[in-house]
Amino acid sequence: MYSLDVNFLKDRPAYQNHPEKKAGISLNFPTGNLTPVYVGAALGVGLPVLLGVGWWFLQGQIVELEGHTAQLDQESKRLDTEIGNINKIKAETNTIKGETQALVTVFDQIRPWSAMLQDLRDRIPAAVQIENIKQIPPVAAVAGQPPNNPAGGLEITGLARSFNDVNDFLLSLQQSQFLKSTESRIVTATLVDAPLTPGVSPPPTGVTIKPLKVVKYTIQSSMSDVPASELIRELEKKGTVGLVTRIRSMQQTGVIPK
Structure with missing residues (x-):
């Protein structure tokens, strides 16, 4: 004889509301807007590439x-060498100019x-x-300093018939362009017996002749x-043609200005 086994529990409502879960792993894929996912993936792949390209470009720029x-x-060293040579030439030129100017002076x-x-004479x-003309060496105004007038001066000694003649000679010298009028002066002027003229015989014995005073x-x-250069005409x-x-x-x- 056959036995009939019927399970009526599956037909109950409580059992139908709780179906059995199938064994295994369930994969749930998003079904909404996938743009953020694509953007993130692109950034994840592209950013390292951009960084690599940027690093390579910067390395090229650095090299x-x-x-x-x-x-x-190298150019700076070359220019420094040329500047040094130019400065040396300038220094030598200035030295030559100084020597030339000193010689011209x-x-x-x-x-x-x-x-x-x-x-x-004039x-x-x-x-x-x-009687005598003597050159006076220049004298420094202050010890250790160069003299104010390197040319120095003149000292003239002689005889004159009178004091007025000496004064006339002084006034004439003060008009000379070769002498300083403000520094021309009579140092001494005294009456003395006139010297004997060479070749004139002395007076006879017993005859006294009073000598002339000069x-x-x-x-x-x-x-x-x-x-x-400013006294050319004189x-x-x-x-003085040669000078x-x-x-x-x-x-x-152009060594001396006109």
Whole structure:
């Protein structure tokens, strides 16, 4: 005989509301907007790539800048060398200019004795004689300092018929362009017996002749500090042709201003 086994529990409502869960793993995929997911994935993949490309580009720029810096360093060293050579040339040029200017200054302070003696001949009065002319060395105003007038001065000694003749000689010297008028002065002037004229026989024995009185004088003056280049006309009048020619030659070359 067959037996019929019917399970009526499955037909009950309580059992139908709680179906049995199937064994296994359930995968739930989002079914909404997937754009954020794609963006995140793209960033995750693209950002490292961009960083790598940026790093590679920066490395290239650094190498290029290092090469450019090396070239600039070489150029700077070359320019420093050229600047040093230029400064050396400038220093040598300034030294030569200084030496040339010093030589020109000395040359421009030359007072030819021939011109000065001719000037004295033209100015001495008829009643005045010159016995001696001596050059006075320059004297510094302050010890250890260069003299105010490197040319120095003159000291003239001689005889004159009277004091007025000595004064006339002084006034004439003060008009000379070779001397400083403000520093020309009579140092001494005294009456003395006139010296015997050479070649004149002395008076006979027992005859007394009272000697004539003359003035023995000493005049001092400082030489003018006016450059010789400004005394060309006066030097030409006194016959100093050589010095005038040299001065004009230097004026043409620009060493001495006209």
